[in-house]
Amino acid sequence: MKKILWILGMVVWAGLAQAVEPSEVMSDPVLEDRARSISQGLRCLQCRNESIDESNAGIAKDLRILVRRRLVEGDSDTEIMDYIVARYGEYVLLRPNGLGINLVLWMAGPLLFLIALACLLSVQRRSKRSISTQALTKEEESEINNILSSGS
Amino acid sequence: MLNEIAHFSLNVALGFAVFGTIIPLLGATLGRSSWMQLAPILSMLQFLLVAFAFGVLTVAFVRSDFSLRVVVSNSHTLKPMLYKIAGVWGNHEGSLLLWVLILTLFAACAAFFGKTLPQSLLARVLGVQSSITAAFLAFVLFTSNPFTRVEFPPFNGQGLNPLLQDPGLAFHPPFLYLGYVGLSITFSFAIAALLEGKVDAAWGRWVRPWTLAAWIFLTIGIGLGSWWAYYELGWGGFWFWDPVENASFMPWLISAALLHSAIVVEKRDALKAWTILLAILAFGFSLIGTFIVRSGVLTSVHAFANDPERGVFILMILGVFFGGALFLFALRASAMDSKGVFATVSRESALIANNLLLAISCFVVFVGTVWPLVAELLMDRKLSVGPPFFNIAFTPFIVALAVILPIGSTLPWKRAKRTHLSRLWPVGIFCLACVGLTWTMQTGRSLIGPVGLGLGVWLVMGVLIELYQRTGRDVGKWKRLKRLPLADWGKATAHAGLGITIFGVAGITAWQVEDIRVMEIGDSATISGFTVTLDNVEDLRGPNYLTTMADIELSRNGSFLANLHPERRYYPVAEMPTTEAGIDSGLWRDVYVVVGDAQPEGGYAVRTFIKPLANWIWTGAIIMALGGLLSLFDRRYRVGSVATRRDIKEVDA
Numbered sequence: 001m002k003k004i005l006w007i008l009g010m011v012v013w014a015g016l017a018q019a020v021e022p023s024e025v026m027s028d029p030v031l032e033d034r035a036r037s038i039s040q041g042l043r044c045l046q047c048r049n050e051s052i053d054e055s056n057a058g059i060a061k062d063l064r065i066l067v068r069r070r071l072v073e074g075d076s077d078t079e080i081m082d083y084i085v086a087r088y089g090e091y092v093l094l095r096p097n098g099l100g101i102n103l104v105l106w107m108a109g110p111l112l113f114l115i116a117l118a119c120l121l122s123v124q125r126r127s128k129r130s131i132s133t134q135a136l137t138k139e140e141e142s143e144i145n146n147i148l149s150s151g152s
Numbered sequence: 153m154l155n156e157i158a159h160f161s162l163n164v165a166l167g168f169a170v171f172g173t174i175i176p177l178l179g180a181t182l183g184r185s186s187w188m189q190l191a192p193i194l195s196m197l198q199f200l201l202v203a204f205a206f207g208v209l210t211v212a213f214v215r216s217d218f219s220l221r222v223v224v225s226n227s228h229t230l231k232p233m234l235y236k237i238a239g240v241w242g243n244h245e246g247s248l249l250l251w252v253l254i255l256t257l258f259a260a261c262a263a264f265f266g267k268t269l270p271q272s273l274l275a276r277v278l279g280v281q282s283s284i285t286a287a288f289l290a291f292v293l294f295t296s297n298p299f300t301r302v303e304f305p306p307f308n309g310q311g312l313n314p315l316l317q318d319p320g321l322a323f324h325p326p327f328l329y330l331g332y333v334g335l336s337i338t339f340s341f342a343i344a345a346l347l348e349g350k351v352d353a354a355w356g357r358w359v360r361p362w363t364l365a366a367w368i369f370l371t372i373g374i375g376l377g378s379w380w381a382y383y384e385l386g387w388g389g390f391w392f393w394d395p396v397e398n399a400s401f402m403p404w405l406i407s408a409a410l411l412h413s414a415i416v417v418e419k420r421d422a423l424k425a426w427t428i429l430l431a432i433l434a435f436g437f438s439l440i441g442t443f444i445v446r447s448g449v450l451t452s453v454h455a456f457a458n459d460p461e462r463g464v465f466i467l468m469i470l471g472v473f474f475g476g477a478l479f480l481f482a483l484r485a486s487a488m489d490s491k492g493v494f495a496t497v498s499r500e501s502a503l504i505a506n507n508l509l510l511a512i513s514c515f516v517v518f519v520g521t522v523w524p525l526v527a528e529l530l531m532d533r534k535l536s537v538g539p540p541f542f543n544i545a546f547t548p549f550i551v552a553l554a555v556i557l558p559i560g561s562t563l564p565w566k567r568a569k570r571t572h573l574s575r576l577w578p579v580g581i582f583c584l585a586c587v588g589l590t591w592t593m594q595t596g597r598s599l600i601g602p603v604g605l606g607l608g609v610w611l612v613m614g615v616l617i618e619l620y621q622r623t624g625r626d627v628g629k630w631k632r633l634k635r636l637p638l639a640d641w642g643k644a645t646a647h648a649g650l651g652i653t654i655f656g657v658a659g660i661t662a663w664q665v666e667d668i669r670v671m672e673i674g675d676s677a678t679i680s681g682f683t684v685t686l687d688n689v690e691d692l693r694g695p696n697y698l699t700t701m702a703d704i705e706l707s708r709n710g711s712f713l714a715n716l717h718p719e720r721r722y723y724p725v726a727e728m729p730t731t732e733a734g735i736d737s738g739l740w741r742d743v744y745v746v747v748g749d750a751q752p753e754g755g756y757a758v759r760t761f762i763k764p765l766a767n768w769i770w771t772g773a774i775i776m777a778l779g780g781l782l783s784l785f786d787r788r789y790r791v792g793s794v795a796t797r798r799d800i801k802e803v804d805a
Contacts, residue, residue, distance in 0.1 A: 019387060021748070022670040022757050043536045049394045051538065054387055094538025096523070101531050105523050109516040109545050116508050124496060 019054050024064055031071050038067050038077055042084060043092045051094055155220060158208035159299040165201035165256070166289040168194050172282030176275035180347070188275035192263035195278045198285055199253075199260035206240075206253045209298050213240045218305040222246055222298050228311040228725055230696040238322035244446065244462075245298035247325060251442070252292060254333040255285045258362075262337055269358065276344035277337070284336055287469045295462050311725035314697065320380035327373030328400050332438040334366025335403055338410065339435035342428045343477055346484045351424040356417030359431065361789045363414060366434075367407045368780040374400050375773030386731035388744045388761050390660065390769055393542040398521045399441030402514050406434040409510035412503050420500055420565060424488040426507070429481060436474040437514070443470055444521070495567040502560025506553065513549040520545065554607040554654060557647060558614020562621065575617050583610040594663070604658020611651025615644045639786035646779025649772045656768025665762040672755040679760050682743055683707045689747070689756060698722045699732075702747040702756065706736055718747040742766040 020039075026032040036053060042063060044055035052060035052067075063084070070080045084092055098106050136144070172194035179187025212220050213236050216229050226243040227236055235242075241250045259281040266274045292298070341359045345351045377397070382390045391397065410430040416423040447463025494500040520537045527533045558579070563572055587606035594601055622636060623629035667679045676685035688703040704716040716734030723730070734745040741764045748757030 020668055020759075022668050022751070025668055041538075041540055043538060049392065049538070054389070089534060091534045091536055094536055095540035095544075096535050096537055101527060101533070102535070105519060105527075105537070105541075106545070108519045109512055109549065112512050112515055113508075113549075116512065120504065120508075 019056055019060075020064065021061070024061070024068065026068055026071070031068075034077060035064070035068050035071055038071075038080055039064050041081070041094050042067075043094050045088060045092065154208050155212065155217070155299050155301070158205040159297070161201040162205045162289065162293060162299075165198050165205070166286060166293060168198050168201070169282045169286035169289055172198060173279050173286055175279075176282075177279035177347075180272040180275045180279070183272075185271065188271050191275040191278040191282075192266075195256070195259040195263045195282065198282065199256040202249075202253050202256045202289075205299075206249055209246060209249060210237060210240050213237060213246075216309065218307070218309055219301050220298070221300045221302050224302055224306055224309050226311075227309040228696070229308055230725070231311070231317070232695060234319070234322060235317045241325050241329075242322075245292070245296045245300075247329070248288065248292050248296055248446070249298050250326065250329055251333060252285060252288050254329050255281070255288060255336055258334060258337045259285065262340075262362075266358075273344055273348060273355075276347050277340045280340040280343045281337060284340070284473065287473070291462075291465050291469065295465050311696075311723065314721070314723035314726050314728050314730050318380060318384055320376050320384070324373055324376040324380060327369050327376060329373075331366050331368075331370030331373050331407075332400070332403060332441060334362065334369055335407060335431075335435040335438050337362045338366065338407075338431045339473075339477070342431035343480065345428060346477075346480050349484060349487050351417065351428060351488050353418050353421055356414045356419075356427070357788070359427075360411065360414045360418065361784055363407055363410050363431075363434075364780050364784050367404070367411055368777045368784070370400065370404045370407065371773055371777040371780065374404060375770050375777070378773075379770045382766070383733055383735055384730070386733060386746050387759075388664075388733065388742075388763055388766075390657075390766075393520070393539045395521050396445050398517050399444045402437040402517055402521075403434055403441060405510050405514035405517070406430060406437055409507045409514075410434050412506050412510075416500055416503050420494065422494065422500060423504070423507075425481075425485040428485070428488065430507070430511075432474070432477045432481060433511075436470075436477070437518070439466070439470045439474060440518075442466060494565070497563065497568045499560060499563045499565045499568070502556060502563055505556055506560060509549045509553040509556075513546055513553075516545045516549065517542065550654075551603065551607065554611060554650070557650075558610060558618070561614070561643065561647065562618050575621060576614065579610065579613045579617055583607075583613070598662050601658050601662025604654050604662070608651045608655030608658065611654065612648050615648045615651070619644055637786055637788070639783045639788070642779045642781070642783025642786065644779070645782055646776045649775030649777075649779055651772070652768050652775060653772030656765045656770075656772060659765025659768065660763050663764045667760045669758060670751050670753075670755040671758045675755070677758075677760070680762050681708055682713075682760075682762060683710075684743075684745060684758070684760050686756065686758060689750075694721065696723065696725065698724065700747070700750075702734070702745075702758075704734060704745055704747075704758075706743055706745075713743075716743075716745050718745045720747060720749075737767055739767070740764065 020036075026035060039053040040051050042052045044050045044052045044057055044060040044063075046057045046059050047055045050060075052063045066084070067080055070083060075083070081093075090097065096102050096105060172191065175187050175194070176191035179185075179190070209220075209222075211217075212223050213227055214233070216223065216227055216236070218224050222243055222245045223239075226246075227239045231239070239246070241247045259278055262277055262281065263274070266277070269277070338359055341355070341362070345355055374397075377400070378390045381392065382388055410427065413423050413427040413430055417427050443463065443466045446466055520542055523537045524535055527535050558576060559573060562576060583606045586609050587602040590602040590605050591599075619633065619636075622640065623632045665680050667677065669677060671677065671684075671686040673686055673688060676683055678684075683706070685705040685707070686702060687705055690701050690703070692699050692701055698721065700720045702716075702718050704718065706713045706716055714736040716736060718734035719732040721730045721732060722728070731746055734747075736743040741762055744761040744763055744766075746759045746761075748759065750756055
């Protein structure tokens, strides 16, 4: 029984491919670089949070090969992205596009930054005004003069 | 029998937690001293009971007591002892028990160290803390009881995720939890202050050590996790913007902001409402993190619990505590008026900028993390938010933070003149020169490398300049330097650590070299000056796994450097393969070798990475934590009796 388990294990093991395999690598280094950067932006559909560049899953390998095939055929990076998104949906994009409600996602940080800046500026203005209006009254001034002169 | 007693003691602890919530809080409201006096005792009792239960669970794991369900599903007799123990918190039930243990531990510490606190404040702090404990104990007992028995105990367990069988990961969760949960005590302080209607310099001084401790633990925990990912996951990444990572990163960012704003409260009697809000947010993000990890709502690489019922329970806890706290804040915040005034150019302003940038970068991470969920719920769009988004959206704020850091930390309080920065100008120009030089020298022409490098130098040099300025103009500089308070050394160390981490991140991101090829035994390859020779590949057996281990010789210009042994392991019990990289670590670069499958045409797939400055990332994290530790041991936190001094003004609500 134990032996069978070991053997089974070896079979499963051998079936597991590694991320980018030597056989996939293209001979043209420029194209290969482009392939790598494209596949780093594409999500492996089976995996939890991996790009197809890092993943060992079969579907990731298929997609990597697909990307490379399109590159050889002379497609541009955006054409390849569009091609894959058209087939698998925007779920594959690790960098979400800025369309529709996604604009909120992209603008969230910068907008909050601007709002915070505006708030700070207004607070600062108000505090400046409140400081400048806090001049001493005549009575206070004479009292201070009294204290100062009596002290010396 | 022991298991039943432990289960029972958890129930009793829940009872004490409920009492510990009601009696001290009521006592503080009604002004009954005898009720308030019960708070420390009740907190200590909760801790002892939970610690007992945790001890029993640990014993069950050590002895492989397969009558407990958690032990069956998470342990195995073949597992090395270290991982049997780590298995206690390597699962949902056990990790929640650890969470509760740390909650009560912090309460007990607060009770122990808080003798100098005003009685009503201490009672309220412990009361709020007990209420959190009660909520989580109820969660443990009703949805995830670690002491659930199985009717027919099996002969052996079902093992543990082999990825988790690693020293780096064995200690990663306890540190993270110490950090997460450590923020609960700051939260309790904030709520207690809102109930008291009073925030003063003394409050800032009490809160800071707790925040500091939590932040140190978070730093170590995150650092360990990142280091583990680097050497274990097989491609040498150090940060993946995974939801679970983000869950720990958000409280880290907020607690870093809180650390800085608490200084302003303590020293300048300003930014009070904001500091309270940060304290609430910091723990709020810890709760959100727990929710993300425990509910599995955003499934990711290392979520190991997937149970919607539990998710709803945590969501309720989150809603009650986070929502309730924010509501209370909205009611009472206006009472926290600040006395200290300051000019636009001053250290206060710089610290506000620090807080702003940290809070916004945390917000960016938060939005990015929950966005897939939001988009699906609101727009029915299934989409992903991955590293490319975070790199673009998050980095600018951190770059801005690093740019202002040395300037801000040299500025004096209240009002600054241009002369205060006179020594920083040359450093700034030097750093810009560094950026320019690396820009022209590098081949890839990416901006990350030079900018990160320049920022790292800027931070470290800024620290040195600041220390130099602190020595004054006259003779006896060394004496002065020696007499600097530990807090100042802590500040300098932590800031330098940040610089080193940024340096490392920039190096590894911008100048990594990767090589993938098929190698036959005896083949060698040269990758940017390093020669890798595949000497041998063997199939071996480990204690609970099978392995294919390669023997690789690494050399440079003909001189031998190291023998590396990358492995491909297979764990039959868990039916999981893992990769163990062969790493030659160095000051300036890591050589990282991974061996892959035997190829059909013969030979093995070998991936080699040259990772410049890799170690600087974690060295920086350690230095940051060390800086925090130095600051924690500053004299003014040990001389605790500030509360009784008269010269501290209190602001009444």
